[in-house]
Amino acid sequence: MDAVVRRIYCVDTSSFAYCQRSFGQRSSRLTFYASVWDLLDRLADEERLLAPHLVHIEITKSNDEIGRWAQAHSAVFRPRGEHAARVVEILKEPGQRLVDPTAPRGAEEADPWVIALAAGISAAPPTLFDPRRIGIVVSEEARVGGIADICRRRGVEHLDFTEMLTTEGLSFSSAAAT
Amino acid sequence: MAELIPVAPTVLVWARKSGLATVAEAAERTGQPDETILDWEAGRAQPTYSQLERLADEYGVSVNVLLLSTTPRIPQPPPDFRSPSGGQEPMSRIARRELRRARHLQALLGEVHVFPSPALPAIPPGQDAAEAVRGALGVTIAEQLAWKSPERAFAAWRAALGRLGILVLQYRLPDSGLQGLSLPAINGGPPVVFVNQGDWINARMFTLLHELGHHVLAHEGGICDPWRLGPGLSGGSVEGRCNRLAGAVLVPGEHLRAQPETSQLAAEPDDAEVIRLLGSLGNRYRVSGQVVWYRIHDLGLVSDARFAALWPQLRPPRKKKRPIVEDEERKGIPRWKLASSRYGPELLGGLLTALDRGALEPTRVLRALNLGTGDLDRLQSAGPR
Numbered sequence: 001m002d003a004v005v006r007r008i009y010c011v012d013t014s015s016f017a018y019c020q021r022s023f024g025q026r027s028s029r030l031t032f033y034a035s036v037w038d039l040l041d042r043l044a045d046e047e048r049l050l051a052p053h054l055v056h057i058e059i060t061k062s063n064d065e066i067g068r069w070a071q072a073h074s075a076v077f078r079p080r081g082e083h084a085a086r087v088v089e090i091l092k093e094p095g096q097r098l099v100d101p102t103a104p105r106g107a108e109e110a111d112p113w114v115i116a117l118a119a120g121i122s123a124a125p126p127t128l129f130d131p132r133r134i135g136i137v138v139s140e141e142a143r144v145g146g147i148a149d150i151c152r153r154r155g156v157e158h159l160d161f162t163e164m165l166t167t168e169g170l171s172f173s174s175a176a177a178t
Numbered sequence: 179m180a181e182l183i184p185v186a187p188t189v190l191v192w193a194r195k196s197g198l199a200t201v202a203e204a205a206e207r208t209g210q211p212d213e214t215i216l217d218w219e220a221g222r223a224q225p226t227y228s229q230l231e232r233l234a235d236e237y238g239v240s241v242n243v244l245l246l247s248t249t250p251r252i253p254q255p256p257p258d259f260r261s262p263s264g265g266q267e268p269m270s271r272i273a274r275r276e277l278r279r280a281r282h283l284q285a286l287l288g289e290v291h292v293f294p295s296p297a298l299p300a301i302p303p304g305q306d307a308a309e310a311v312r313g314a315l316g317v318t319i320a321e322q323l324a325w326k327s328p329e330r331a332f333a334a335w336r337a338a339l340g341r342l343g344i345l346v347l348q349y350r351l352p353d354s355g356l357q358g359l360s361l362p363a364i365n366g367g368p369p370v371v372f373v374n375q376g377d378w379i380n381a382r383m384f385t386l387l388h389e390l391g392h393h394v395l396a397h398e399g400g401i402c403d404p405w406r407l408g409p410g411l412s413g414g415s416v417e418g419r420c421n422r423l424a425g426a427v428l429v430p431g432e433h434l435r436a437q438p439e440t441s442q443l444a445a446e447p448d449d450a451e452v453i454r455l456l457g458s459l460g461n462r463y464r465v466s467g468q469v470v471w472y473r474i475h476d477l478g479l480v481s482d483a484r485f486a487a488l489w490p491q492l493r494p495p496r497k498k499k500r501p502i503v504e505d506e507e508r509k510g511i512p513r514w515k516l517a518s519s520r521y522g523p524e525l526l527g528g529l530l531t532a533l534d535r536g537a538l539e540p541t542r543v544l545r546a547l548n549l550g551t552g553d554l555d556r557l558q559s560a561g562p563r
Contacts, residue, residue, distance in 0.1 A: 014541045017551045021540075024552070058541070061513060062550025081227030084183045084245065092247045100542075101250030102285045103240035104278035105271075107545040112242065141539050 004131045007167075009043060010118040011051045012139035012147060013058040013110050015161040020059075020066040022161075037069070039170055044073045050121075052113035053080045083116035090115055093153065097145030111147040114139065118156050138164050182224040185244055190233070191219045192249040197237030197274045198258075198266060207236040207271075238274030252281065256361060256399030259417050260406050269401075273356055276349045279546070280361055280370045283345065283525065286546055288367030290537045292528035296343035296363050298393055308426030311387075311394055314342060319433055323462060328379040331464035335386055340524040343368050344393065346386065348520055350375040355406065358385035360392040360399040369393050375519070380466045387427050391420030409472055409489055422476060428465045429473040437462075444479045449488055456492070468492045514553040514560070521547060530558055 019040075023033045043049035056077040060067045070077070090112045091099060098111040118135030126132040136157045139147045151158035159167065194204055205212045208229050217223040225233070234241040243250065255277060260267040269277075287293045299314035301307045315338040325331040336346045345368045357377055361370040371389040373382045388404045396416050404421050434440055443455040456467030463470070471492060475485040517526065529547070532538040533554070540554060549557075 012541075013544075013551075014539060017540055017544070020551045021555070058544065059551055061544075061548075062552040064550070064552030066551055080231070081181075081183075084227045084230075085181065087242075088184055088245050088247070091242075091245055099240070099242040099246060100282065100285070101243055101246065102252055102278065102282040103243060103545065104275045104282055105234050105238050105240060106275065106548055107279070107282065108240045108242050109541075109545065112245075141541070143539075 006048065006131055006133045008047075008118075008121050008133050008135050009049045009138050009159075009164055010114050010121070010135050011049060011055065011161075011164075012114045012137065012141070013055045014140040014147075015138045015164075016051075016055065016059045016066050016070070018140050018161050020064055024065045035170055036165065037065075039165065039168055040069065041073075043168070044076050047075075049076055050078060050117060051076055052078050052082070052110050052117055054108050054110040054113055057108075058110060078117060083113065083120045086116040086120055087112045090119075090150065090154070093150055095145045096150055097143065098147060098150060111139070111141070112150075115147065115150060115154065115156055118151075119154065122156070136164075180226040180228065183227055183230055183245070184224060185218070185230065186247050186249075187219050187221040188249050189244060189246055193233070193237045193239050193244055194219070196252065196254060197239060197278070198255055198269050199237050199271075199274065204233055204236055208232045236271050236274075238271055238276070238278050253364060256359060256401055258401040260355060260401060260403045262407055267355065267401075268353075269356060270351060270353045272349070273351045273353050276347070276351065276372065277359065279548075280345075280347055280359075280372050282546055283347070283521075284361060284364065284367035284370055286367075286538070286542070287345065287525070287528065288365045290528075290532040291366065292532045292537070293345065293368050293524060294341065294343040296369055298342055298344075298369070301394060307395065307423055308430070311390065311423065312427050312430065315339070315427070316341065319430065322464065325464055328383070328464055332379050332383050332386070335383055336522060337524075339371060339386065339390060340522060342390075344390065345370045345525060346522055347372045347525075348375040348382070352376070355403050356401065357381065357403050358389045359401045360389040362393065362397065362399050370399075380460075380464070380469075383465065384424050384428065384469060387424035388420045390427075391423040392416070395419050395423060405468075409468075409475075409485075421472075425469055425473045425476060429459075429463050429470060431473070431477050434459070434470070434473055435477065435479075440474065440479065444474065449491060452488060453491065466492075512553075512556070513549050514556040517547050517549060517553070517557065518560070526557060530554070 023036045025033065040049065056070055059070050099109055114137050118137045121133050121135030124133065134157065136159055137147060137151050138159050138161060140160050142148050148158045201212050201215050204215045214223065218225050230244050231241055234244055258267055299310045301310050317334065317338050325334060339346050347370065351374045353374065356374055358373045363369040371386060373385045385404060388402060392398065392400045402417065404417065407417065437459060439455045439459050443452045446452050453467060456470045459470045460467040471488065474480055529543050533540060533543060543554065544551065
């Protein structure tokens, strides 16, 4: 990793849900599962894993492993409405399908907020004590006009959950061997 | 000072009107004067995010939609049949939200095609509509009389509507004056019937078939409180026609005439005895005594005067205790269990099939059904398919 750049992961609900489905049985203590949760803990402690408030609402609806993890790591989740003006700009993107216009209250998509968070992080100027930071969107959705597509159009780096794991040095083969 | 959000004024106006809300309601919810709401809607001022959230609460709409730059192209709400003057009646914010959810689910099903195609019966002129509808529903009298409980009866009628390709939804609304609504099919999405789960189950059954009447007879939706305007509602009005159809489907005329109690109560002068006989017949068909009395009058077996004199003595179906908090906020009720009764097996099975096929992302289903990340696994294990 570049010594003067901090990579900050901005994680969407879809990736947390993927994590729950794939690695949710933490109690089984399988080596690889444990290492995934340890990595999430470490990224959270280093303030390199963030998510908008809406993601917190979505993943704490059920009392599962990811919901409990979110409750225990509340600092990961940014305040309500942060970057709202940036979200308004993102939603002007032609052909965006981040927001379903029929969605009722309570069914808010976190997607534009995740992109806005990552863009906001990348746009912030470095300070004497804080090196340059890059916001990276982590999500699992790949449809046209969706989160990955809009990230590409707006020059925001995008990974899926597995890519984030491998970028952070956790590979399926090495983890299985440990 | 809180950041002001550069929202599109036209979207705010659209959200309020499509949510059937008034400026006064929006003002009360946000704690602002009416003039401030009008200023936001005219672009003379901008709300904060917190104020936008309160507007979203009131209009039942996703807060993200309020951040769009252009007005969404979504059909207007169906006509409100609850007011004799055709005006707008009050509606809770929960009802507004669930009306939008019905549209949302309809749009989702239109996208993935995992729901039975609509097969609503056509009613040629001169044909008995109730007979045609009952035939299409495929429920025999023998089956109806064998149902052991009102819950079983409701589930059977609901399943019959599902076989006609109608999406049946229910939710416990705080609105005592909103029993049901219907939305016509649109963009490949199925026709919808929604019933207020806060109503007694017999009332819900009547509403279910009343709303089916909107689809079959009027080919448009409606927001309804079937008995609001009383049993004397003109047979020619949409609500009157839907009531008559619902009654005739639930209590077929020929079968009712053949019951010994029917001839007995038509001649019975004692009100208490008539009410007892109506209760007995109601239990047989799994409907309220009110519906049986309505049918007996409709069949011309009692005079208008006799019918009107007894009607006030027939207790309307009891309402369940209204929710103080929303079910999701009450502890101990798993969301996936609530989902089963709200959305029904056809919808849940269809959406799970779409997930299996990769036609939908899991998060879209979770949001549409207001579920948590672990709930899909539980639904899959419970096997709604």
